[in-house]
Amino acid sequence: MNKFNKLLHPLIGPLAAIILGLLAGSIAIVVAGGSIxxxxxxxxxGAFGSFYFFTSTLxxxxxxxxxxxxxxxxxxxxxxxxxAEGQMVLGGLSAALVGLYMPGPAWLVCVAALLAGIAAGGLxxxxxxxxxxxxxxxxxxxxxxxxxxxxxxxxxxxxYPFKDRTGSAAMAxxxxxxxxxxxxxxxxxxxxHAGLIIAVIVVIVLFIxxxxxxSGYEARMxxxxxxxxxxxxxxxxxxxxxxxxxxxxxxxxxxxTEILGSQYRYIDNAFSxxxxxxxxxxxALLANANPIGTAIAAFFLAALQTGxxxxxxxxxVPLEIGSVIQSVLILFITVKFxxxxxxxxxxxxxxxxxx
Amino acid sequence: xxxxxxxxxxxxxxxxxxxxxxxxxxxxxxxxIVGENGAGKTTLMRILYGMEQPSSGSIKxxxxxxxxxxxxxxxxxxxxxxxxxxxxxxxFTVAENxxxxxxxxxxxFDRKAAVAQVEALSKNYGIKVDPLAKVGDCPLGxxxxxxxxxxxxxxxxxxxxxxPTGVLTPLEVKELLEAIKALTxxxxxxxxxxxxxxxxxxxxxxxxxxxxxxxxxxxxxSDTDVEQLSxxxxxxxxxxxxxxxxxxxxxxxxxxxxxxxxxxxxxxLDSISLQVRAGEIVGIAGISGNGQSELIQVIAGLLSPxxxxxxxxxxxxxxxxxxDLRDAGLAHIPEDRYIWGANxxxxxxxxxxxxxxRRLQRFGILKRKVIRGLVSDWIKQYSIKAGSLDNQTQNLSxxxxxxxxxxxxxxxxTPFLIAAEPTRGVDIGAxxxxxxxxxxxxxxGGAILLISSELSEVLKLSDRIIVMYEGxxxxxxxxxxxxxxxxxxxxxxxxxxx
Numbered sequence: 001m002n003k004f005n006k007l008l009h010p011l012i013g014p015l016a017a018i019i020l021g022l023l024a025g026s027i028a029i030v031v032a033g034g035s036i037x038x039x040x041x042x043x044x045x046g047a048f049g050s051f052y053f054f055t056s057t058l059x060x061x062x063x064x065x066x067x068x069x070x071x072x073x074x075x076x077x078x079x080x081x082x083x084a085e086g087q088m089v090l091g092g093l094s095a096a097l098v099g100l101y102m103p104g105p106a107w108l109v110c111v112a113a114l115l116a117g118i119a120a121g122g123l124x125x126x127x128x129x130x131x132x133x134x135x136x137x138x139x140x141x142x143x144x145x146x147x148x149x150x151x152x153x154x155x156x157x158x159x160y161p162f163k164d165r166t167g168s169a170a171m172a173x174x175x176x177x178x179x180x181x182x183x184x185x186x187x188x189x190x191x192x193h194a195g196l197i198i199a200v201i202v203v204i205v206l207f208i209x210x211x212x213x214x215s216g217y218e219a220r221m222x223x224x225x226x227x228x229x230x231x232x233x234x235x236x237x238x239x240x241x242x243x244x245x246x247x248x249x250x251x252x253x254x255x256x257t258e259i260l261g262s263q264y265r266y267i268d269n270a271f272s273x274x275x276x277x278x279x280x281x282x283x284a285l286l287a288n289a290n291p292i293g294t295a296i297a298a299f300f301l302a303a304l305q306t307g308x309x310x311x312x313x314x315x316x317v318p319l320e321i322g323s324v325i326q327s328v329l330i331l332f333i334t335v336k337f338x339x340x341x342x343x344x345x346x347x348x349x350x351x352x353x354x355x
Numbered sequence: 356x357x358x359x360x361x362x363x364x365x366x367x368x369x370x371x372x373x374x375x376x377x378x379x380x381x382x383x384x385x386x387x388i389v390g391e392n393g394a395g396k397t398t399l400m401r402i403l404y405g406m407e408q409p410s411s412g413s414i415k416x417x418x419x420x421x422x423x424x425x426x427x428x429x430x431x432x433x434x435x436x437x438x439x440x441x442x443x444x445x446x447f448t449v450a451e452n453x454x455x456x457x458x459x460x461x462x463x464f465d466r467k468a469a470v471a472q473v474e475a476l477s478k479n480y481g482i483k484v485d486p487l488a489k490v491g492d493c494p495l496g497x498x499x500x501x502x503x504x505x506x507x508x509x510x511x512x513x514x515x516x517x518x519p520t521g522v523l524t525p526l527e528v529k530e531l532l533e534a535i536k537a538l539t540x541x542x543x544x545x546x547x548x549x550x551x552x553x554x555x556x557x558x559x560x561x562x563x564x565x566x567x568x569x570x571x572x573x574x575x576x577s578d579t580d581v582e583q584l585s586x587x588x589x590x591x592x593x594x595x596x597x598x599x600x601x602x603x604x605x606x607x608x609x610x611x612x613x614x615x616x617x618x619x620x621x622x623x624l625d626s627i628s629l630q631v632r633a634g635e636i637v638g639i640a641g642i643s644g645n646g647q648s649e650l651i652q653v654i655a656g657l658l659s660p661x662x663x664x665x666x667x668x669x670x671x672x673x674x675x676x677x678x679d680l681r682d683a684g685l686a687h688i689p690e691d692r693y694i695w696g697a698n699x700x701x702x703x704x705x706x707x708x709x710x711x712x713r714r715l716q717r718f719g720i721l722k723r724k725v726i727r728g729l730v731s732d733w734i735k736q737y738s739i740k741a742g743s744l745d746n747q748t749q750n751l752s753x754x755x756x757x758x759x760x761x762x763x764x765x766x767x768x769t770p771f772l773i774a775a776e777p778t779r780g781v782d783i784g785a786x787x788x789x790x791x792x793x794x795x796x797x798x799x800g801g802a803i804l805l806i807s808s809e810l811s812e813v814l815k816l817s818d819r820i821i822v823m824y825e826g827x828x829x830x831x832x833x834x835x836x837x838x839x840x841x842x843x844x845x846x847x848x849x850x851x852x853x
Binding site for chain 1: 655657676677678681682687689694695696697698699700701705706708709710712713716719720721723
């Protein structure tokens, strides 16, 4: 019973947020003049209604999960990496370029492209970490602002030097990758690709890293009380740079798998408009940076988005209904944060007074 | 009788925190409650203050039975409580903190009236404060006066002081005890919760001793002594720690002209040179804020000095970080258990393993069973009330967390140990254990730097005593020649014997 409670307890908050989000969504549906049951059933169908829809939800969830894991690594160590978008973009671009220009056997090019994605995202993120250590520039600000630099730079790259000149001249995109190096699809004709397997492995590895390893322990202690960690012999600087590298590297990997498994070329603005990065960060916040919870939340948020598309297709209610529910979720995440903050303040007062 | 608490019992599940406690208080009296951690002192006071309801028993004020559902009702009946950890708003002024909850002014807060009222109150009771000072800038002793004035402002006749001297300097303690005396002459009554028996003896008229939730004795302060009280508290006679003369050997820690400049013109550390040798305890005495914290941090690798050299076991450690120092042979009981010593949101096992984690691993994976066994052993050895190993650290009481930290650092078994305020907030039984462990470490050839604001502790454990004043060493005394008077003089900057 106790163990059951312990498992259940962290789920109560997110579940309540989801239920409230759906309730708020109902209000929006009524306002938009739709039927609540019809809209939600279309949403359900759009996300899970058939094997095809289910696998496209999984496909959409893949980069969100990977980015969520990147956010988990950073949040647990007490660092806020808000640069997932730029890291993902650079990861995707690097993977595309390696895929296009590296000679060699196809499998090797594919692996190299994935690694290039990790390296690009990781270095971009670690750079922000270095600025924090070296010049004390706030990590929150640098990671956030570096997004613009990364997305605009990548946009320039595919609009000028690496622009695909074969097809329609209007699109800012790179040339198409050779299909030998694509990540294999998991089911014929379905969207979901081998990136999902990579994502699941990352979730498991991260779970073990955080709960069992020395370095994961040190990272969590650094996140909980940095002074305590430093006092205990944790090397803050190197752990921080490594953490930021891992966090950005996972975002870069998300970009790389998306390129190699689903888009096969870097298209300007494709990642940003799909909102993968912020959805991933939100999943981590929703699940309190627990790796497994974050994966579940990422899947749920992806379902909300694919479901929203189904709603738009089959009813008069617009796609934005998914966004409404998401926004309410964000609000409730904020509430949760203030509650934790309150608990901490109260906790401080009670410290040591029990004699 | 002003206050009578009769047959108060309180249980939480299977735990009986209070069992049939009788306690009474006369007007103008100081009636202390002493007992070890977990003896039920705080529970009893939480009941009186309306924070908890008793399972059975009754409370009478002036012969009339009363029930308090919350502290507000207790305050209305003239009961005020000054908590161990002050509950003040550091960004607000003294006057604003005192009048809070009962502010003068109808719609708009009348700041002038507040200041005037606080001045009048302060004058009436002879407790000096500057109403316009920001509380965050005031020393802890002044903050405590603000707390006392706050309860007086609320109209308290009975004032509960929970561990009031824990954070105070010796001088501030003296001032507090004088303030208590002065207030009793004005008819106020005090309930003093403490485990510092010397202070209780000098401040209280009567003393009630609790053990395991029961009263083990009610004595007049004039009829008893510290020994009898501690027997009643612990339930056995305490064997005094036996200290052999020290036989120091090679130097372990050496500081050479270490200086640290703060932001201002005054140096935080001013050319400190000292040595701690294997097999000795060197005590650092001083009023807090005279550079002790900085000295600890510089030695522990948490701050880099501007000048000078620090070496540990002959190796130059200047400017190295805490990890390097720990690898070179440092263990460190930090002066503030919450800032440095623990992660409150981590489990007991996680807080307990800090510093040991790199030793208790294989292929980068923590040895969970070994770790849990180790921490369980400490919990037994130091009788730490921790609940379970998976309990959150923040649920531990201050004294129990302190014991956990001491156990953790002593288990490092390093040649050098910084012991800063090693017994802050722990009960006398545990204090005895910790003192014995420190002496044993010394006898086994360990070098210990002891920093403590308790002069009695410094005197009891140290082989040599160094006094700090304004960031510099004001003098050094051998244990034989050191007395509280000599130390106090040096601590106040009285004379330098250089």
